[in-house]
Amino acid sequence: MLQMPSAEEYQALQQALLEAKRQSDEAARRNASLIGELRVVRSERDLLLEQLNKFKRQLFAAKSEIGATQQKDMFFNEAEELGAVAKPAAEEGEDETLDVPGHTRVKRGRKPLDPALPREVVRYELPESERVCPHDGAALQEIGVEASEQLDIIPQQVRVIRHERVKYACPCCDAGLRLAAKPDQVIPKGLFTEGLLAWVITSKYMDGLPLYRQAALLGRFGGTDLSRNTMAASVVRVGQAVQPIINLLRDRLLEAPLIYGDETEIQVLKEAGRKAQTKSYMWAQMTEGSGAAGCGPPIRLFAYTPSRSTEASLGLYAGVSKGSVLMTDGYEPYNYVAKTNKLVHLACWAHCRRYVNDALQALPKDKRSSEQLAVQLMDLIASLYEVESIARNEGIDANALTLRRQEQSVPVLKKIEALLLANHHAVAPTTLLGQALHYAVGQWSKLERFVHDGKYPIDNNACENSIRPFVIGRRNWLFADTVAGANASANLYSLLQTCKASGIDGYRYLKELLIQLPKARTVDDFEALLPWSISTSKS
Template sequence: MTTRPSTPSSDDIHSLKALLLEKDKRISLLEAQVRLLRHKRFAASSEKSDGQAELFNEAEAAEPVPEDDLDENTDDAETETIQYERRKSRGRKSLPADLPHVRIEHDLADADKVCECGCALTHIGEDTSEQLDIIPATVHVLVHARLKYACKACESTVRTAALPAQPIPKSNASAGLLAYIATAKYHDALPLHRQEAIFKRMEIDIPRNTLANWMMRSGELIAPLIAQLDSELRSGKIIQCDETPLQVLNEPDRPASSQSYMWVRRSGAPDHSIVLYDYAPSRAGSVAEKLLKDFSGYLQTDDYAGYHAVGRKDDISHVGCWAHARRKFVDAQKAGTSKDKKTTRIGKADVAISYIAKLYAIEKQAKDASSETRRQLRQEKSVPIFSALREWLDKTLHSTLPKGLLGTALGYLNKNWEKLVAYTEDGDVNIDNNLAENAIRPFVIGRKNWLFSATPRGAHASAAIYSLIETAKANGLEPYAYLREVFARLPSISSDDELQALLPWNVSLV
């Protein structure tokens, strides 16, 4: 006798439906993550949005957007600028007029200076064209001849002229050579082993360990100047921070595979730009507290928790970064894009990106304005956008899964709202943390070439030299010329006034 299968109860059916729904959500989340990873792996890395996303009418109808909000200011300001500059830069640029010019004349042969009618041709002008020529770097030896004097009468006194203070005592490295090596490594990302090979082509034998030792000694030499820049940075009213991983092989009590960090602080104010790198074996909040000790003012960072304790201090106003907030919506937008762009729906990520684009358009409008004018413009135009965005955010949060990419972006915006709108308080504060991110990029590029630091001493030296080079660049100075001046003058400096004169905005380079 066969038995009939029992009919599932209503509770079992509800449980199965709930399980299937949960699995569907999980599958949708994984599919979005796969689309995003594929986009990052194979597509362009630009965060530029599709044009139709700027003219949104949200498909999900979470909230209709007022028509007066959909104007030309919705376009992404950064994208417009890039396109305009590209159009403008087409064609060959003229060579710098201050470069030495060598005239090479090309004349007709005497037989060609006679006309077919028999008359001599008269010189009426010339046609010129320019070529850029490069003579490889020349190396010469500086011979320091210290004159000696003696008394012939008593033959007991001998005096020799003193040798000026040198960057590295008892070394054959001049200030110019040290500046050349440092610029090549820390500005041009040329590792020391490649520089060693270049010197060998010049028939000069400088082992790589000697080059490394010179860089470490150079980093120690400029320590007083770095300390002065650090004091100037902490006394300002705005500091932007960021950090990036660094591997140090021979660190006490740590395996070679351990991950250390290079921290970057940059002044956010337009005058006296300062960029400082600091090596630390960890990413702990205690490092941020140490680097920002005695600072009071605006601290602008991403949402890394290591900055939260410092940001909660009474004398510090913690400001967020709209570039990070936008980036998360861009990721959600990329992950939600269908293969057929004609059928791509304009969704919630597009709405957020369009609101943020309008904030950046206002910043573009106020780019060359005074601090107070910029603050007033933000209060008049940016604050109303915040009100509309906040109202949309409150409604959208409740209709979006929190674990998805869009939910993560919305959660980031909601969590950091107070910090994100704080930049409107002061016209000198930036809308994002991009200055610090741009400052850390040269280090990241260099790290791809030299990969790691051998010792903490080398990492500290690299941080100091990077600081000097990037600060010089931020103040419009050519790095090699500035480093050469610093290495030449710093060994003989004995007063604070002389040290102040070496700061990038005070030094005069010929």
């Protein structure tokens, strides 16, 4: 017969059951907590892996968003790499034949050399004894030449210009002493001629050649022991002397109906009240058409500021024409610039595409299917650019481009907007995809604005291309020593990039500018020294 447990035993069993349930609940809570912690750890791991892969791509991968390209910076082994597959340039006018299935294709020879380059003619004549016809013994007569051309170079030739000011005196008295005048120089009593100053500046800011390397190069060609500090001081003096030209360029840029803006970091070592490691900034402003009508020459301007603040950006755009168009990235101070000056503000689709591409590249290659949001967005953005590319190739005007954008780009924008609204709350903002979505959503009103006018650009690539030489050159000299040096660099970059945008030889322009600049006294004098006004034919 089954014996019922006593009250004490029943109570003990009940307590044990409650304790077991408590422990089970505790284990379940602990398990749920660990699962949550695991999710957080995995999310942090995935985020760190995304960042790590992004940094690896920045260091080692091709930078193009279009796809992998051949690495161009071979540096030391460039000649060996190229020599293995390349052939010397064919003689001018020589055509090679290539066998192609179905027919023979003619491959044209090299392009002719620049006809503006000076020519030195080397003639090859038959000896007198061979100028006789082997058939009838008659003397051969010259009927023409068969010409070919090679490119040659004369290395830097360092010379000294000795200035002799002739003194005159009256032979009859001591009151007639006179001294011939010497033209004013941009650097009074300076060591370097205008030509050498122009060469140093162009080499530094166009070719990215640091001053210490230039000093060594000049020493190798001329045996001259030049001080890098002397060269640097001369560059700064020139950068300060051209300020009136920069002021005129800025006036014309701020009148333009469309301005591009961007900024990048620069380090200035000796700045009052700031550590040497503190970041400063170089701002870029450019227009493809200067003046109020937007029909003037293109202008590229750089300006140094110690910070990236709203006040700094407002100062750079002080005096901009109301109602002009401003194309920038998503940096917040530009919003204040546009609002304060009542500008039409456009955002950059290239920046948006770059964020999406970073998210796409973070995916394993086998996961990059059409179902992935990053893939869909990249395809849609590519469609926007395809519309622009076809229109550009066809050469249609702004009105026709407006109509085409309304017909072809607006439907694409609606698809992009639908994807953004459906997904941006569901993706963690710390992930690369989350950053891309939140950037696009935050900039959307400015991103979609380009379709309203065919004169509006789709991106800020024009300004980024303008600022790229500065970024590349910065890798060679890393920092500016002083604030004066940073301001001088900004001015000289501005002149050289403006010259480049108009197809003007920067060296020739600078040389002639430095010769003429000391003579300028009035606004009209300085106007005549703008890159597109000054004559460089004799430089």
